[in-house]
Amino acid sequence: MEGNRGLRDRAVATPPHWANEVIAPFDEEWFHAVEPFIVESYWSGQQSINVFDVVGTSHPDYAGRTWLEFLREGKRMDLNLGLLRENPGYYLEDEPKRPGMYYRAVDDDRWFVAEDGNHRTAIARFLFHESGRSMLHGLTVTKYRTDRRAFDVYTAAAEAIEKSGGKVRLRTRRTKRARADTGGWMRENWKVEFEWTDLRRGGTERLTVDEVERRIEPLSHPSRWRGCLAWLRRAAER
Known part of the structure; x- marks a missing residue:
């Protein structure tokens, strides 16, 4: 050397x-x-x-x-x-x-x-x-x-909730699923879920990432959903 x-x-x-x-x-x-x-x-x-x-x-x-x-x-x-x-x-x-x-x-x-x-x-x-x-x-x-999809959905949900007037509070929740270790190493696994709180009606639900994605669809595209609801009302009156 x-x-x-x-x-x-x-x-x-x-x-x-x-x-x-x-x-x-x-x-x-x-x-x-x-x-x-x-x-x-x-x-x-x-x-x-x-x-x-x-x-x-x-x-x-x-x-x-x-x-x-x-x-x-x-x-x-x-x-x-x-x-x-x-x-x-x-x-x-x-x-x-x-x-x-x-x-x-x-x-x-x-x-x-x-x-x-x-x-x-x-x-x-x-x-x-x-x-x-x-x-x-x-x-x-x-x-x-990391669960990048959960992060992306949460980011989109937070933006949609803010634009809709902030009538919902969304929080993340991690639950430990497993741990393995011996001398010199350790691996831990978690499950990511969400807590959805309706600030108008009260009550909190625990949702998966798929459920949150479906839940924010009306918030993300309110005009589309208003059009669907109007069509359903007209159909019901026929």
């Missing part, structure tokens, strides 16, 4: 094709919006991921830089490159990382650095690019799967 300065100098001299890709920000506001619609979460303290599938970070100071800029200018990069020189096996071994490297993903394999591991992720990308490796082991990850 060459000295700590070697990796950075070589990357600057001959940048990988992805070196100028921008480190994406994790959208916390969007995650907060979809969080009530999570139907599965998977956590592991000893996961392996393709380090080139890491596309961004939760850290606002590091998002927006390119990977090469971060390797050159990261505020703790000199320290971490020195640690690479002292213990290159940290990046190559299978054991859980100490200190840990943390990642999260939502609905796909686009990973974002979570609590810690930004500088080490950048180092691993450049290091593995040189050596032909891809898999980084011993990581702590959390991966979420």
Whole structure:
């Protein structure tokens, strides 16, 4: 293993094709919006991921830089490159990382650095690019799967309810369906339902996503439904 300065100098001299890709920000506001619609979460303290599938970070100071800029200018990069020189096996071994490297993903394999591991992720990308490796082991990850249809229906319903005068209150409700875990990993599953409250008549119903979609149809297209009702009244009078 060459000295700590070697990796950075070589990357600057001959940048990988992805070196100028921008480190994406994790959208916390969007995650907060979809969080009530999570139907599965998977956590592991000893996961392996393709380090080139890491596309961004939760850290606002590091998002927006390119990977090469971060390797050159990261505020703790000199320290971490020195640690690479002292213990290159940290990046190559299978054991859980100490200190840990943390990642999260939502609905796909686009990973974002979570609590810690930004500088080490950048180092691993450049290091593995040189050596032909891809898999980084011993990581702590959390991966979420959301019910995107339920989210879309809820968004449409909230808009329709607001346009109709807000006579209904719609809330989400998650019920845990299953949990599986042993040492070092855990998977939990939930069911997403809705609570529909009629603010004029009172009373709350628990509805599925299909039922909510049907329920908001008159709110979304009131003129169409008024026409149908008028036709039914005329037909009944004949």
